[in-house]
Amino acid sequence: MDHFELRDGELYAENVPLSVIAEQVGTPVYVYSRATLTRHAQVFREALSALDSVRLAFAVKSNPNLAVLKLLAKEGYGADVVSAGEMHRALAAGMPGADIVFSGVGKTAREMREALDAGLGQFNLESEEEGAELAAIAAAQGKVATATLRVNPDVDARTHAKISTGKSDNKFGVAYDRAAEIYARLSALPGLNMRGLAVHIGSQITDLDPSRLAFGKMGELMRGIRGQGLSVTHMDLGGGLGVPYKVGDVLPGPAEYGKMVAETTRGWDATIMFEPGRVITGNSGVLLTQVIRVKAGAANPFVVVDAAMNDLARPAMYDAWHDFASVRPSGERMIANIVGPICESSDTFAMGRDIDAVAAGDLAVFRTAGAYGATMANTYNSRALVPEVMVDGDKWAVVAQRIEPATILAAERVPEWLA
Numbered sequence: 001m002d003h004f005e006l007r008d009g010e011l012y013a014e015n016v017p018l019s020v021i022a023e024q025v026g027t028p029v030y031v032y033s034r035a036t037l038t039r040h041a042q043v044f045r046e047a048l049s050a051l052d053s054v055r056l057a058f059a060v061k062s063n064p065n066l067a068v069l070k071l072l073a074k075e076g077y078g079a080d081v082v083s084a085g086e087m088h089r090a091l092a093a094g095m096p097g098a099d100i101v102f103s104g105v106g107k108t109a110r111e112m113r114e115a116l117d118a119g120l121g122q123f124n125l126e127s128e129e130e131g132a133e134l135a136a137i138a139a140a141q142g143k144v145a146t147a148t149l150r151v152n153p154d155v156d157a158r159t160h161a162k163i164s165t166g167k168s169d170n171k172f173g174v175a176y177d178r179a180a181e182i183y184a185r186l187s188a189l190p191g192l193n194m195r196g197l198a199v200h201i202g203s204q205i206t207d208l209d210p211s212r213l214a215f216g217k218m219g220e221l222m223r224g225i226r227g228q229g230l231s232v233t234h235m236d237l238g239g240g241l242g243v244p245y246k247v248g249d250v251l252p253g254p255a256e257y258g259k260m261v262a263e264t265t266r267g268w269d270a271t272i273m274f275e276p277g278r279v280i281t282g283n284s285g286v287l288l289t290q291v292i293r294v295k296a297g298a299a300n301p302f303v304v305v306d307a308a309m310n311d312l313a314r315p316a317m318y319d320a321w322h323d324f325a326s327v328r329p330s331g332e333r334m335i336a337n338i339v340g341p342i343c344e345s346s347d348t349f350a351m352g353r354d355i356d357a358v359a360a361g362d363l364a365v366f367r368t369a370g371a372y373g374a375t376m377a378n379t380y381n382s383r384a385l386v387p388e389v390m391v392d393g394d395k396w397a398v399v400a401q402r403i404e405p406a407t408i409l410a411a412e413r414v415p416e417w418l419a
């Protein structure tokens, strides 16, 4: 459910016609709906209300925009960050350091120091080596770092290979069979307060069975570790719940996920932590674009839009589907390929797709672009960095300005010896 709907034949974001945003900000531009973001944040929380003790850490990497983080901070969310850069965003949005979790397989010593300085709440350790390094850094500062150990449960999340993270040959976490001994050794280090386990098996998960299996294995591991006399008070179950990208997609929602978690974690006697990203932000945003022209093709015409793979990378990277819709649909349909202007064949959003008929100058949207959209944008082909807008009822604001190619060029230098 979102708040991008047709009114009198024109697509609106809440109470704002998308054509108004296109006219004033230009295209391409991401448009987020505050009402949708808030609703998703609340629905996810409510779905977990059967659990005794819950902590929510929004996965910043899915949409790190400062206004989005501010809104989620107001909804009581902390943050799951994977770099110092993301941590500073979460802090800038007003999230307390204590509510921030630091994940990621390559935390540098410098990032660890910055995080300790910020009073970060929890490090999710990805290896014994990383734990030893963090312990030493913390001890040298006279501090104790709170941490969990990320475990690779060797479970296939049955999602796209590039967003699967919980199989034994993925780079994430420590091997399940070695986790208990590593946990014990890390627990003995001064400078570390080991308080639990973490797991995250992948993204865009559309089948709950792999998660059920992984969480069950984590419960067993937790009991084994407690049996050694060690403390486990926090269990971080990661993120990964999928969202519908196509009209008619049926997949488990937050309520079913919450029910599965409640069943799987019954009797755990631990604080259960979650790191949702896409399920909060995915359907909360669209990428608004203008058709440059329609070019004849061999089998189907090419609809060339002014958005490209540098603005929305998911189709090129993950073969992802984004519904395409005209902002003022005529009711006519066409079969077309939708492509961007970048000089790569992978700059293709759809092939042979049945879409609203569009012509040069028309506005259109790619839906479900609020997660892993703007955050992956780059300036390939010396294009601008795409701007972002947030709508709230009748109000709207630019929440990230377009960064023009001239600004990027201004940061470059020709060395004297080349001048």
Ligand SMILES: *Cc1c(COP(=O)(O)O)cnc(C)c1O
Pocket: 059, 061, 062, 080, 103, 104, 200, 202, 203, 204, 238, 239, 240, 241, 275, 276, 277, 278, 279, 371
């Ligand atoms: C990416 C990621 C998430 C969020 O995944 P979603 O599919 O967006 O919910 C959560 N935790 C970790 C460790 C991640 O890497």
